[in-house]
Amino acid sequence: MQKSSGSLYQSIYDLVCQVPVGYVTTYGRVSQLCGCTARTVGFAMAALPVGSQVPWQRVVNRLGKISLRTDGEGNLLQRDILEAEGICFDADQRINLANYGWDFADLS
Template sequence: MNREDEPRVVGPGWHSRVYAVVRLVPAGSVATYGQIAALLGSPGVARHVGYALAGASRAEEPVPWQRVINARGGISARGDLERGREQRELLEAEGVQFDERGLVDLARYRWRGAPP
């Protein structure tokens, strides 16, 4: 199956589903955008996980958005350097370490859990 044939399910309730899975990621661990999308049965829509997390501040319950990073182990600030700094500070406060390139060791910190 090539990438174009992968199922892509983004629709009503998507944000809530993303938030529910992200809330399962424990402090001191990280998940990637693609990992969250795959856990929700929608591989190939990592960008939509990012869109959902951009609105996490409006969620009814807190969402630990800082625990979701890119597939390289980096922070995707998308031009918002202040938010990128905030994300790094929050992760470091949880015990996540960054290397000299600003990357997280995914082999060490990646969450291995699954959705409910």
């Protein structure tokens, strides 16, 4: 016992699930809330099981851009999903965190 890394993943997934539709968050934001570094959050997304119902697509890097996975295939799909959510992209395929960035502050 002593360790339960799975718990950490659950915390990350839970935080991501708290992000409302039409908003996005960054890895650093979740990493601080889950008590780990941004890399760990990205790792959790990489280990995210299929059909987990977790809107990982709403999680982007600090630049507001979608991080490309080793495959770089789902990335394009995610951009379409975010657009469907009502999020507008920049000319460089970047999201304006000033308007869509979720800070986990208005949870009440």
